[in-house]
Amino acid sequence: MNDGRTPDDSPARDLLDLFGEIRLTPTQRRIAQSLVRHAASAPYLSAVEVAELAGVSQPSVTRFAVALGYDGYPALRRRLREITTAAVPTGGDGDNALQRAVHAERANLAHLAEALTDLKQVTAAGELLAASRPLPVLGLRAAAPLAAYFAFFAAKVHPDVRVLDSGGSLLTDRLEQARAAGASALLAIVLPRYPRESLAALRTAREIGLPVVAITDSPVSPAAEHAEIVLPAAVGTRLVFDLHTAPMALTMVLLQAVCDAAPAETQRRLEEFESAAARRQLFV
Incomplete structure (x- = not known):
């Protein structure tokens, strides 16, 4: 599942916390993992681009956003921007997503x-x-x-x-x-x-x-x-x-x-x- 990017920064950790608040289906977890792996660029991706990264359909991305409690993907994307803007990078412990x-x-x-x-x-x-x-x-x-x-x-x-x-x-x-x-x-x-x-x-x-x-x-x-x-x-x-x-x-x-x-x-x-x-x- 790892494409070489590791979510070792603070934004990625915050995204993991956000996505961990509810139970996701396997398809939704693929979307979540793609967003975490691309934490820096995720807030600027369209639903179509997220779907391509995760290998799912665009409606699946919309359903993912709704499952998290948002009206649609644009609302989720705004939240992703808030998270990445507020996050302060830290040294962290170097763990990647699989280790976590x-x-x-x-x-x-x-x-x-x-x-x-x-x-x-x-x-x-x-x-x-x-x-x-x-x-x-x-x-x-x-x-x-x-x-x-x-x-x-x-x-x-x-x-x-x-x-x-x-x-x-x-x-x-x-x-x-x-x-x-x-x-x-x-x-x-x-x-x-x-x-x-x-x-x-x-x-x-x-x-x-x-x-x-x-x-x-x-x-x-x-x-x-x-x-x-x-x-x-x-x-x-x-x-x-x-x-x-x-x-x-x-x-x-x-x-x-x-x-x-x-x-x-x-x-x-x-x-x-x-x-x-x-x-x-x-x-x-």
């Missing part, structure tokens, strides 16, 4: 660590999920890899973990089958841009009496409305696509809580796995 994106993940992890000062919610979630037989784990679209990651390790300490990573009418069937088989809780990982099917699945879970533990990006995410326990972890938004560093860390924190809720069974199943792994020579 990674540094921002440290802040997300720090916020997650601070939230874990109070363990009541994560402990309650661990107990709820540990007792569920089977344990369905929902993760659609961008959340599917995190659901699979959690389930891969959870299967070592839980006898029946079921990953629900595809939508459609079969998703409702699988939720109802899990409930009929004895499931008493659902872990749902719902991340931006919040698939409609994920939210529909949470409504179905509530209808069939299946309590939901939701890992999502914010306490006010759409998933929170349908969950008994909400565990938030912010996603990184400084690149074209989200970074899921904090949500992934939270999945492992939650799995630790599941293990802590049933320590004897966890130990027994881990010993059984190690014995089987040695017998089958699974690892080098």
